[in-house]
Amino acid sequence: MTHILMLSGVLFTLGTLGVLIRRNAIVMFMSVELMLNAANLAFVGFARSREALDGQVFVFFVIAVAAAEVAVGLALIVSIYRNRSSIDVDMVSDLKG
Amino acid sequence: MTAEFAIFLGLAAVAITAAVAMLVSRNAVYSALFLVIVFLTIAVLFLLLSAAFIAMVQVAVYAGAIMVLFLFVIMLLGSENVESEPGHRWQFATALVLSYALIIQFIIVALVMPSETADQFAEIAEGFGSPASVGTLLFNEYLIPFEVTSLLLLAAMVGAIVLARWERTT
Numbered sequence: 001m002t003h004i005l006m007l008s009g010v011l012f013t014l015g016t017l018g019v020l021i022r023r024n025a026i027v028m029f030m031s032v033e034l035m036l037n038a039a040n041l042a043f044v045g046f047a048r049s050r051e052a053l054d055g056q057v058f059v060f061f062v063i064a065v066a067a068a069e070v071a072v073g074l075a076l077i078v079s080i081y082r083n084r085s086s087i088d089v090d091m092v093s094d095l096k097g
Numbered sequence: 098m099t100a101e102f103a104i105f106l107g108l109a110a111v112a113i114t115a116a117v118a119m120l121v122s123r124n125a126v127y128s129a130l131f132l133v134i135v136f137l138t139i140a141v142l143f144l145l146l147s148a149a150f151i152a153m154v155q156v157a158v159y160a161g162a163i164m165v166l167f168l169f170v171i172m173l174l175g176s177e178n179v180e181s182e183p184g185h186r187w188q189f190a191t192a193l194v195l196s197y198a199l200i201i202q203f204i205i206v207a208l209v210m211p212s213e214t215a216d217q218f219a220e221i222a223e224g225f226g227s228p229a230s231v232g233t234l235l236f237n238e239y240l241i242p243f244e245v246t247s248l249l250l251l252a253a254m255v256g257a258i259v260l261a262r263w264e265r266t267t
Contacts, residue, residue, distance in 0.1 A: 002207050003102075004146070007109045009203025011102050011135070013196050014116040018192045020122070026171055033163065034116060034132065038138050040155075048146040048221070051144035054236050056151050056226055063158050064246045068253030070163050075260035081163065081174050 003044035025077050025087040029070075034065050038041035101145060108145070113140040125171045128197060136160045148226040 013032060018031025040059045047055025081087050112135050119131035136159045143152035224230050235243055 002179075002210070003105065003109075004142075005207035005210065006204055007105075007112065007142075009200060009207060010183070011116055013200040013203065014113070014120060015195045016199060017192055018120045019190055019194070024125055026125050026167065026174075027257070030119065030128055030132050031187075032166060033153075033159075034135060036138065041109070041139055041142060044146050044148045044151060045141050047226075048150065048190075050219060053226065053230060056148050056231055057235050057239050058155060059151050060231070061239075061242060061246060063154055064250065067158055067163060068249050070166055071253045071257040072260065074166055076259040078170060078174065078261045087174065087254055 001049045008038045023088050026087050029073055033056040108142055110136045128165050131161050133164050147221055150228045150231045
């Protein structure tokens with residue numbers, strides 16, 4: 001269990017790092033997916049060690065929510081691209097004072 | 098070292114390498130393909146943790162549907178290499194420091210976790226994590242959340258269509 005939690009933590013951290021250092025909105029979004037997957041891994045690990053299936057059902061819900069989130073998020077990115085022909089997040093700074 | 102632990106180590110190495118490769122590759126298409134590798138290794142890890150149904154869902158939904166959507170949008174926008182110049186050095190350094198702090202926290206939590214069955218997994222009942230057992234739990238105890246999920250997916254579908262459609266300005 002300990003090593004599964006560690007792998008989950010490492011993958012989550014890599015996802016965080018991706019959100020922080022990349023400028024391409026799509027790659028940032030993929031990093032968010034990586035973070036979700038790391039959390040799913042921890043869920044399944046706990047389900048296995050507690051011998052309770054509830055964790056796996058939660059992963060099922062997380063995957064459904066992730067699918068919805070990807071659909072809306074990618075639609076937002078397409079919409080941003082239409083408006084300013086770029087998905088570089090540094091270009092989207094209208095609210096900057 | 099048991100065989101399962103050896104398999105776990107191999108999968109973990111593949112997953113971490115692919116995740117790092119995803120972060121550093123300049124081309125978004127390569128990033129997406131490396132992410133597919135991560136998703137597939139995590140699916141195999143689910144199998145190792147006796148979650149057969151979730152592993153299949155992971156392959157079908159994540160490695161299948163979600164990544165196809167990503168690749169489709171990347172190629173639709175032609176945005177493989179939109180990254181601007183690395184820009185702020187201090188931002189990169191701050192991100193690295195914060196990530197180190199986060200990873201150290203994770204490791205501490207994993208190590209001090211109260212663990213009656215820390216590394217030794219007990220024998221598991223036959224059929225744990227099979228579609229039948231997950232379905233029984235899903236459609237009995239979690240029926241209402243399951244139905245709400247369908248509403249969420251409908252709302253997401255409507256929202257995506259509204260956001261992404263062409264505005265006719267005539």
